[in-house]
């Protein structure tokens with residue numbers, strides 16, 4: 001059976017944290033953050049919100065676009081690195097809140113590559129003929145893993161959620177190729193030791209905050225984005241010039257610039273929302289895909305590359321021929 005994305009949604013928390021706000025919290029400056037990362041502001045999850053609540057909002061939006069009732073979902077996959085709890089999966093909370101009573105539910109912890117890992121998983125279940133309707137959500141309350149005194153991490157990340165509905169389709173599959181990879185020898189370069197639920201549920205112990213070797217991750221990121229993009233484009237039997245839109249993981253504008261320069265991709269073919277949201281971790285490509293459609297950057301028949309990298313050290317990419325309506 002073939003599969004296609006038929007719905008998309010997003011949720012961004014109301015609270016905006018600007019670079020100027022950060023200047024009051026840690027030894028940094030708006031000028032440093034903008035020139036070294038491209039980020040101007042990010043959203044921060046409310047005290048009564050968590051990864052699961054944002055995932056529900058984004059998931060509802062995606063189901064609405066797809067015109068699909070939650071009761072018809074066969075599976076809910078949540079990609080997150082900031083789950084409400086260690087156990088159960090955030091997907092269990094999302095399944096219940098959506099009323100997706102007939103759906104299996106589990107989380108994917110694939111760092112910033114998690115949304116693409118989860119999407120590829122959904123396509124496999126449909127291709128195997130096992131399921132027809134799958135909701136994939138990427139959601140992050142990753143600000144709760146920030147040590148606000150650590151300027152090497154706290155200026156980079158933001159919270160939010162994005163979602164996609166993948167449905168069986170009798171004509172053709174929109175995913176033309178994919179690449180998933182991981183190099184566990186870099187697992188200590190970027191990690192979070194603890195879940196990120198509502199403040200009443202989590203410890204404020206500093207040992208649990210995100211730890212990152214930024215420079216090493218930067219070098220890995222550029223190579224991973226370049227190689228994964230080349231591999232999926234090649235795997236789809238296409239050339240770089242055939243691609244209408246690149247949606248790279250929104251981590252740092254210098255990483256994106258270095259990657260697109262190496263790939264020889266013009267910047268007008270690259271989607272950017274990093275300036276408004278920072279690094280949304282797994283939710284980054286999900287929110288970017290949703291906004292690309294909303295802003296009409298992605299039209300029926302367009303070829304799009306999604307590519308991400310992250311802790312693990314992981315990478316993932318896919319080529320889609322965008323055709324949700326056909």
Ligand code: ACO
Nearest residue numbers: 028029032111112151152155214215217218251252310311
């Ligand atoms: N404000 C002001 N100064 C800062 C800040 C800050 N927020 N952070 C670092 N500096 C200083 C450093 O102390 C250093 O000062 P020094 O020269 O006096 O020693 C100087 O700026 C340069 O520091 P570098 O670490 O070399 O800065 P770099 O240009 O590498 O930028 C950054 C750091 C932004 C972290 C970059 O390395 C990066 O983006 N790495 C990739 C990180 C990433 O993408 N992680 C997410 C992966 S996805 C996932 O799975 C979650």
